Amino acid sequence: MLDSDVQIALFAAFGGIAVIAALAAVLTRYLLRSIVAFGAFLTAIAGQFYILAADFVALIQIFVYVGGVVVLILFALMLSAVGQKHPLAVSEHRGLGAVVAYAVGGWLVWAAFGQDLPKAGQVPGETVAFLGRAFLDQQLVAFEVIGIILLAAVVAALVIVRGERL
């Protein structure tokens, strides 16, 4: 039967894959393998979204992140000369990095467990239509602001990458 037990079990399985992939991404000293593991991590998260009835978000995750951001990071890897044939050297800023990483990690754990998260309501039948309607009504301002942010992102990207002046 496809009851909530099965749902939780599958969710946990994807979570396990995500954790393993994330650890692999952080622990490997080959930059390329780290990026591939990151891609696997994103795919596992997409699976979790789908299980939670957010099918649209799950596919966006694959479309934008796996098909877009991972390619971008790979391009970045190919632009730089580091970590290509030989493993990365261990950074001398290890200690400071660890402090920052643990602080951010602890803060995220606190945020996840320390808050009174709202319970999920009824899942709408047509998820995409629900989302689209929301963008045009209640979330209209957010929708248009995203447009402006994307515009700013293009300008910023060109300013940084090409050293253009505004």
Add this chain to the structure above:
Amino acid sequence: MEVNWPDWLNFDWLDLGWLELPWVDTNWFHDNWYGLLLLGFFWGVVVFTMVGALTAVYVYVERKVSARIQGRLGPMETGPHGLLQTLVDVVKLAVKEDVRPAAADALAFRLAPLLVVVPAVMAFVVVPFGVPMVIRDLNVGILYFLAVPSVTGVGLLLAGWASYDNYSFLGGLRASAQFISYEIPRTLAVVTVVMLSGSLSSAGLIGAQADTTWFVLLLPLSFVIYAVTTLAEVNRVPFDIPEAESELVAGFHTEYSGFRWSLFFLGEYASLTTASAFAVALFFGGGLGPVLPPVVWFVLKTAVIVFFAVVLRFTLPRFRQDQLMALAWKYFLPLSLVNLLLAGLVMKAVF
């Protein structure tokens, strides 16, 4: 997705009904998670085998058509009119040595062909073969069709990088740069179709066309954008600069040989098939048509489009890299943005 089908479209005998054999309890496949896994696995095997067989047919057809255009005979020796040539080629590829350059990154080298072929085959899940028949009618089927094959871009880049070869590296970079550039106009062309169909499910898409008419009549510009950008996405001539034999020695798969090389080949033909099949579903009413059963109509229409792509390959010269990028960003992207607004007007006029 509930669709009210016109009566004359009901060809129940071509639906999944054949699975309901008297000695099989089909509900079992849909009620249990292991049943669903098995069902998915079964369809995966069926689709993969079908893609393999289709590729063999394509290779033969492509060689014969090219021979015809160039005034040659093409394969003639093995079997009548060379019909067995592809079969022999498959055996040859299977037993060929698998060479991997010593300097290559072993993991990425093995992973890359899989990243190209698996998404291309997985896209078949949402192709609406018959009028009500889709292997699995996802709520967001059309987005699935665009999202899953987009992983291929990573595979191309990895293949070129892993080989440790100048030609492969350049080919991989070019391939994925082209892949991402043409993805945006292509997606925007599909968005206009979604506007008219009112749902992201592939069955709903055919239903909307049954209610109105073929969308190619309402959105001709969208079809042109989709067709050209799709040729670029699947690396077909005139957009095959990433694997141009004469200048890049086959680009990102220069270093691949034997069965591993054939996976790239399989992936390329699989994505050509899904893209053509989806062109039929998006613009030519899928399996809609009189007299003949929908599946037959669907296969016929898809065959025409694939044939067109094959003929193009031997008719047009290829673009230069800078022309290729300019075409995507300076012509097709603005054109598809204008097309979005046009489609809005068409939609208001029709509905």
Add this chain to the structure above:
Amino acid sequence: MSEELLADVFFLLGFGVAGLMLPMVPLLLLRYIRPQHPSAVKLQPYESGVVQTTAPRRPFHMAYYNFALVFIVFEVETVLLFAVSPVLRDASWMDLLKAGIFVVLVSDGLFYAWRKGALVWK
């Protein structure tokens, strides 16, 4: 509803496993049939019949990264339009205008990039 989506995930998992196994299993089995005689010369990367003169993994063309950045911005735009597009058919002119404003806003980015010459392949 959510049960149906859960069923989709299991189906796609089964399909994906089949998709991975069908190329991989023959690849493993054929290992016992195909010849395997590597030699130092055979394992060199191909370079038109000469020994490789330059290492391929060197810092490369900036243009690729540039295009990839602009690509991500437009991909996010198309994805948002995907969410809005199914409801537009039965929507009012006002709703259409709202979506139109969004499209025009993002198109500005394209024209900016164009005018700055970022779309030229160098």
